[in-house]
Amino acid sequence: MNRLHPFSAVVYALRYGLLWMWLPFILVSLLAGTVAVVSIAWLPVVTALGFLFGAGYGIVYYYRFEYGITPDTFDVASGVIARRSREIPYRRIQNVDVRQGVFQRVLGLAIVTIETAGGGTSEAALNVVSKSEADRLQHQIRRRTAAVDQDDSAESAEDDPSAEHPSEDAPATDRPDETDRSDERPSSVETDSRPTADRRESSRQRLFALESRELLLYSLTTVRPAAIAAIGFLFLFATDTILDLLVSIAQPLGGPEDLQNGDTQSYGVLTVVSVINGVIITYLVSVAYTFATYYDFRLGRVDEDFVYERGLLQRYSGSIPAEKVQSVTVTDNPLQRLIDYAGLWVETAGYGPDSSGGSQSAVPMARADHVHRFTENLTHVETPAFESPPPIARRRYLVRYSLIAAAVVAAVFGLAQVTPIERWYFAAVVFATVPPAAHLRYVHLGYYVGEDHLVIRRGFWRRRTTVIPYFRIQTVSTRRSIFQRRLGIASLVVDTASSRTLFWDTPTIYDVDLEDARGVHRTGRTRLQSALRERARTDDAGFSVDFT
Incomplete structure (x- = not known):
C-alpha cells in the first residue's frame, strides 16, 4: 500500500485545523453570555487549542490513508477512529481524473479522483500525489480496466453459441480477426526500452484540439449555469458597497439619490438598470469561466479510450472509455446555429455531462458539419431523417x-x-x-x-x-x-x-x-x-x- 505525497499532511492539517478551531470558538461565544464561569477572554486560547487538535488529527489522517493497485481492484483505506476500506473493481471504474490548480502545478502535485458506475460523485479521491504518480495511476488503472473489459467480452463470446459457430451467411467483416488486430499494433511496443511515460505519450493519437478562434466563439456563445448561480448569490447577499455602486450607476439615468430617498419612477429606473447590469456581469463572468475551463482543450486516443486535457488556472485530464459510452449528444444554441457551429458530448454510465468529476465534452465547439461527421464516424449511425410530432x-x-x-x-x-x-x-x-x-x-x-x-x-x-x-x-x-x-x-x-x-x-x-x-x-x-x-x-x- 502507498501513502499520499507528504504535502498532503500539510493540506489535511490545515483543513481539519481550520474546521475544528471554530467549534470551541462558537461554543464559548454562546456560553459566555449565559454561564457565569465561561469568559469571553477564553476565545484566543480555545481557538488555538482547537486548531492544534484539528491539525494533529489531520496529520494522523494522512498516516492512516493508504491506497494501492491490486490485480483485480483499486484499494483505498482511510479513517482515524472509524476505518473505511474500499475495494473498487476495475470493471466499475468509469474515469480517472487528474486535476491541478495553479499552486499544485507549480509544486508538481495533482489530485486524482476515481469515478464509478452508479453515480456522478467520486468513489475515491487522492489529495494530493505527485504528478508523475497521478499519471502512473491513471495509466495503470486505464490499462487494467481495458483488460477486464476484454476478458468480459471474451467470456460473453464463449457463452454465446453463435460466437463459436458463426453462421455461414454472416458477412466476413462481422467475425473478429485477431491476426489483423495484432498487425495494427507496432511490434516495437513489446521491446521498446524508452521510459514508460514516454511510451504512453508516443502512443497517444490526437483526435481534436480546440483552436483559439473556436475557444473564443465558444466562450462568447455559451452561458454557464455556474455564472448565473454565482451572480445570483452575489445579488442575494449584496453589501452596502454593491448597492451604493448600483445606485450611482442608475443616477445619471434618473435613478434615486440613495435607497432611502426616491420616488416610484426612480426606483423603477434603479431596478431596470440593476437587472441590465446583472445580465452583463453574468455574461462576462460566463465568458471568462468558459475560456478558463476549456483553454487548450485537447482530445486524444490511447488504446480504446478517449483522453482529454483542458483548463487554464486549473488543469484537468481524464479518460472516457469507449466501452462505457452510453450515448452521444450534439448540442447547439441559437447563436451557435447562426454561425453554423455545434458541440459534441458523450455520456458514460454513472458519469454524465457537466458532472462534478470533470467534463465529458468530446468536442466543445467546431463547425457543425465537422461535428456531424464526427458523430457519424463515432457511432456509425446513418444520417437521420427525423420524424416530427403531429x-x-x-x-x-x-x-x-x-x-x-x-x-x-x-x-x-x-x-x-x-x-x-x-x-x-x-x-x-x-x-x-x-x-x-x-x-x-x-x-x-x-x-x-x-x-x-x-x-x-x-x-x-x-x-x-x-x-x-x-x-x-x-x-x-x-x-x-x-x-x-x-x-x-x-x-x-x-x-x-x-x-x-x-x-x-x-x-x-x-x-x-x-x-x-x-x-x-x-x-x-x-x-x-x-x-x-x-x-x-x-x-x-x-x-x-x-x-x-
Whole structure:
C-alpha cells in the first residue's frame, strides 16, 4: 500500500485545523453570555487549542490513508477512529481524473479522483500525489480496466453459441480477426526500452484540439449555469458597497439619490438598470469561466479510450472509455446555429455531462458539419431523417404558452393594484411571443428510429440531438398527462445508465401519436435484444475511438 505525497499532511492539517478551531470558538461565544464561569477572554486560547487538535488529527489522517493497485481492484483505506476500506473493481471504474490548480502545478502535485458506475460523485479521491504518480495511476488503472473489459467480452463470446459457430451467411467483416488486430499494433511496443511515460505519450493519437478562434466563439456563445448561480448569490447577499455602486450607476439615468430617498419612477429606473447590469456581469463572468475551463482543450486516443486535457488556472485530464459510452449528444444554441457551429458530448454510465468529476465534452465547439461527421464516424449511425410530432402538438404548445402569457399579465395587473404602476395592460404584448415560441418548440422536436440507433432531438435554446445505441437502452417508458390523453398523444422517455443533472435531462420523444409511441416502444425492445446478441457475437463496443 502507498501513502499520499507528504504535502498532503500539510493540506489535511490545515483543513481539519481550520474546521475544528471554530467549534470551541462558537461554543464559548454562546456560553459566555449565559454561564457565569465561561469568559469571553477564553476565545484566543480555545481557538488555538482547537486548531492544534484539528491539525494533529489531520496529520494522523494522512498516516492512516493508504491506497494501492491490486490485480483485480483499486484499494483505498482511510479513517482515524472509524476505518473505511474500499475495494473498487476495475470493471466499475468509469474515469480517472487528474486535476491541478495553479499552486499544485507549480509544486508538481495533482489530485486524482476515481469515478464509478452508479453515480456522478467520486468513489475515491487522492489529495494530493505527485504528478508523475497521478499519471502512473491513471495509466495503470486505464490499462487494467481495458483488460477486464476484454476478458468480459471474451467470456460473453464463449457463452454465446453463435460466437463459436458463426453462421455461414454472416458477412466476413462481422467475425473478429485477431491476426489483423495484432498487425495494427507496432511490434516495437513489446521491446521498446524508452521510459514508460514516454511510451504512453508516443502512443497517444490526437483526435481534436480546440483552436483559439473556436475557444473564443465558444466562450462568447455559451452561458454557464455556474455564472448565473454565482451572480445570483452575489445579488442575494449584496453589501452596502454593491448597492451604493448600483445606485450611482442608475443616477445619471434618473435613478434615486440613495435607497432611502426616491420616488416610484426612480426606483423603477434603479431596478431596470440593476437587472441590465446583472445580465452583463453574468455574461462576462460566463465568458471568462468558459475560456478558463476549456483553454487548450485537447482530445486524444490511447488504446480504446478517449483522453482529454483542458483548463487554464486549473488543469484537468481524464479518460472516457469507449466501452462505457452510453450515448452521444450534439448540442447547439441559437447563436451557435447562426454561425453554423455545434458541440459534441458523450455520456458514460454513472458519469454524465457537466458532472462534478470533470467534463465529458468530446468536442466543445467546431463547425457543425465537422461535428456531424464526427458523430457519424463515432457511432456509425446513418444520417437521420427525423420524424416530427403531429400538428396537434403545436396547438398544444400554443395553448400552453398562452396560459403562461395570461399568468404574466395577471401578475402585472395584481402588482398594479398595490403599486402606482399604470397602464398595466401594456404587459399584454407578451401574447405576441406565443405563436413564434410554440412554432420554434415544435420544429426543433424530432426522432429517428434507425437500424442500430435511436436518435432524439429536442430543445430550442439548447438543442440536443442524442444518438443512443439500442443495446445501451435501460428502460423505455410511455408517459401521458391528462391533456395528452385527451389529445391521443404521448411522450416516450428513453433512459440509459448515464447520470442526469439539473441541466441535462433524460432523452424524451415529446408529444407523438400514441400508436407511433407504442410502435417505437416495441421496435426499441425488439432491436435491443437483437443488438445485444450481435454485440456479444462480434465483440463490438458500439462506438469507435477512430472518429477523425
